[in-house]
Amino acid sequence: MFAEIIVDIKTSYVNQCFDYKIPANLISRLKKGMGVIVPFGIKEHYRLGYVLKIKTQSVWATKQIVDIVDQTFFINEELFLIADKMLETPFVTKTIVYRTIIPSIFSFSYKKKVIIKQENLVPSEIKTYLKKKKYYLAFKDSLFNNVLFQQLIKQQILEIIIVLKEKYQSKQNWVYTLKLENLPKTTLTTKQKNCLQHFQEQAIVVKTQKEMFKFASTHIINQLLQKKIISKNKQNIRKPSPQIASSIVVSLPEIPLTTSQSDIWHKINSHCYQTYLLVYEEEHDKIAIYLKCIVDKIQQQKQILILLPEIILIQPLFDILQTKLPTIKIAVLHHQLNNENDWEQRQQISSQQVHVVIGNRSAIFVPLERLGALIIDAEHDDSFIEKEKIPFYDVRELAQTRAIYHHIPLILTSMTPSLESVYQIQQKKYQLLRFPVKSKKTKFHLIDMKEELKKGNLEPFSHILFQNLIKTIHKQQKTLLLINAKGFSSFLLCRVCSYIAKCVQCKQKMTWFLHKNILKCCFCHRQESFSANCPRCQQATLKSVSFGIEYIEKFLKEKLPLVKILRLDSDMLSSHKKYEKIITLLQKKNIDILLGTEMIVKNLAIPDFHLVGILMADLLLNAPTMKSSEKTFQLLTKITKYNNFTQPVFIQSYQSQHYIFQTLAYDDFKTFYQKALQERKLSQNPPFWFISKILISHKNFYQLLQIALNLKVHLQYHDQQPIKVLGPTFPKIKKKKNLYRLLLVLKYQTWPLHFQFIIEKNLQKEAFLIFDRFAHII
Known part of the structure; x- marks a missing residue:
């Protein structure tokens, strides 16, 4: 018997499976999807692999599987389908995809183990270092740069082998075991006898260190160890794997529904695949549908998966579900x-x-x-698209794969659905579930900041907004202010020589963060300390040009020194503990002004505000992305839910005539979606066309340009489907890790693309290719 195995090798040059012989002792145990240890390469270093297929014949198998990995996780048929879906993306390797699917807790790391063959020839300083590292070295350990160390390897005094180490090492505890066979041979003191009596009285021969110290001193324990009456060993304290449950029956309460909630619920067919788009205005309506769905599925012996865009939103939903349904078992998963x-x-x-x-x-x-059901909360949020690391994927697509596999409903929920989902409704691929529109509507007050400039107002606040802010504070009422720009200033300019502070790695403008007194690159996250001295002309004339949330905070503290202000951005909400602290402050009314970025609208449990003001509404609108109009509309719509209708929402903008602000002012959502979709259609953008990018990197720029132009020609005349190719153009980061970079922009109407011919014909030559499916690289 033979197994087809995907071996855990990162390089794109090994994007294939390998056949291995199955040893006789593993034939009955080995199953598809299991993890195995296999020898790989000329030196036959051990690597982790996963079984993709078991077969009776193979002409390629020369090596044998070493063992099955002792773990509870394995890849089932459903996960294989998800992997196939992700592998539709060109230039993505199988290893990278399977690494993404398999939880890191069950994976292995690779270490270089040093074996000393001739100890007397190894210098003491190298011996000491190796002993400190327990003879295991990381691949980039500084010792590998040591000339003497390399010589010892060449002379075969030292040998390096690659070994697998579990990433999760279970905790260990010292345990003491009673050696009954040694008792008659030894004379014991009274205290030693008293100690051993605790073992014998409870008929336990093993005790932990914590238990031992309750009835014996360190001195007594050491004496017993010397006499070999007890032994001391380390033992894993990992809890045993629970038994697989055949049923998960619990008592559940009846979930009361309003008329509108009941109407929505009865439109969901829970016994077949269908994608539903649930649009709501009130949070309690959405939660009622969640609770009803959970109870219904549990009664059918089914399970529910709920996905949220941000980690900080998980605990609030967990608390709600656990309060309403205290008997159910909820698991929480996230990378923190x-x-x-x-x-x-x-x-x-x-x-x-x-x-x-x-x-x-x-x-x-x-x-x-x-x-039994899959729910994606706030489906419009871009956090559901993996765009930071390869492989790029959209959770909504993978969720559809899972829903089809199980024949279950997929419920997408949002207050402000994405244009893609609205388009799917128009195409009758999704079913719309919409709660009735509430009668009480938010009023908007649009402020044209160009007119403020004409009046001589150079401050970030318009006269009318600042006057209303002061009135609200005098009434001891709360204010919410939004500016979607982090830091103190988005870039710095020298007033003498026009020098602009840029990142030395990616050449992008650096943002100044006043509180930490640092400059930070928002692309590669490089940081450096801030100094007002210009590095070019040496004058103390490096000044801020634009302003961010820290600038507004400083401005308000100078103008209103007695007012309590709380700043809220993604840095402040990096963990649930910070989130809870902020919510407690708000609920206790310990603040007058909440100043925040778009993190405010991430479904946070923030109470109503008497005044809501939006500064620089143009910031999102002018972002270099086709989604700028959509994201601005979603942000402004969601922030209105914190307004208690006593005053209008004040929006400051330099483009007050833009259709987004007009549709908001007249509460005309339908017109916004019509205009936005028409814009996308005319510009041949999603959801009517697909847009992707190919990032090409090479150490030699002229060769890079030649490869890019050659790829463009082959893609334009690719006979399988028409593709519009724009470029090549420079991305914002033109050079990274000593590699020059160019982008090709692709527009096409059918997915997936079939680009195997690029690799088969070696059109990429020595260049590195990344297929940015969602066109997020700029």
Whole structure:
């Protein structure tokens, strides 16, 4: 018997499977999807692999599987389907995809182990270093740059082998074991006898260190160890894997629904695949549908997966569900869990002992055998698109794959649905579920900042907004102000020589953060300390040009020194503890002004405000992305839910005649979506066309340009489907890690693309290709 295995090798040159012989002792145990250890390469270093297929014949298999990895996770048929979906993206390797699907808690790291063959020839300083590292070295350990160390390897005094190490090492504890066979041979003192009596009275021969110290001193324990009456060893304290549950029956309360909620619920067919778009205005309407869906599915012995865009939103939803349905078991998954909690949560899930799984983007890969419904909360949020690392994927697409596999409903929810989802409604691919529009509407007051300039107002606040702010403070009422720009200033300019502070790595303008007194690049996240001295002319004339949230905070503190201000941005909400602290401050009314970026509208449980003001509404509108109009509309619409209708929402803009502000002012959502879709159609943008980019990197610019132009020609005349190719153009970061970079922009109407011919014909030559499917690289 033979196994077709995908070996854990990152390089794009090894994007294939390999056949291995199955040893006789593993034939009955080995199954498709299991993890195995295999020898790989000329030196036959051990690598992790996953079994994709078991077959009876192979002409390629020369090596044998070493062992099955002892773990609870394996790739099931559903996850294989998801992997195939992700592998539709050109230039993506199988290893990268499977690494993404497999939880890191179950994966392995590779270390170089140093074996000393001739100890007397190894210098003491190298011996000491190796002993300190327990003879395991990372691949980039500084010791590999040591000339003497390299010589010892060449002379075969030292040998390097690559070994696998579990990324999650279970915690260990010291345990003491009673050696009954040695008792008659030894004379014991009274205290030693008293100590041993605790073992014998409870009929326990093993005790932990904590238990031992309750009835014996360190001195007594050491004496017993010397006499070999007890032994001391380390023992894993990892909890045993729970038994797989055959059923998950619990008592559940009846979920009362209003008339409108009941009407929505009865439109959902829970027994077949269908994608629903649930549009709501009130949070409690959405939660009622969630609760009803959970109860309905649990009664059918099914499980529910709920995905949220941000980690900070997980705990509030968990608390609501646990309060309303206290008997159900909920698992939480996200990357901020420590290894122990992550392992325990996944053990519970793998044994099918949970009813509901709540997580962020990566939870789409969690294996659930009895999945009954899949919910994506705030489906319009870009956080559901993986755009930071390869492979790029859209959670909504993968969710559809899972929903089709299980024949279950996929429910997308949003207050402000994405244009793509609205288009799918028009194409009758999604079913719209919309709660009735509430009668009480938010009023908007648009302020044209160009007119403020004509009046001589150079400050960030218009006269009318600042006057209303002061009135609200005098009434001891709360104000919410939004400016969607982090830091103090988005860039700095020298007033003498016109020098602009830029990142030395990617050549982009650096943002000045006043509170930390640093300059930070928003592209590569490089930081450096701030100095007002210009590095070019040496004058102390480096000044801010534009302003961000920290500038507004400073401005308000100078104008209103007694007012309590709380600044809220993504840095302030990096963990749930910080989130809870901020919510507590708001609920206790310890602040007068909440000043925030778009993080405010991430469904946070923030109370109503008497005054809501939006500064520089143009910032999002002028962003270099086709989604700028859509994102601005969504942001402004969602922030109105914090207004208690006593005053209009004040919006400051230099483009007050833009159709976004007009449709908001007249509460005309339908017109906005019509105009936005018409814009996309005329410009041949999604959802009518697909847009992707190919990022090409090479150490030699002239060769890079030649490869890019050659690729453009082949893509334009590709016979499988018409593709419009724009470029090549420079991305914002023209050079990275000593590689020059160019972009090709592709517009096409059918997916997936079939670009295997590029690799087969070696059109890329020595260049590196990244297919940016969602065109996020700029």
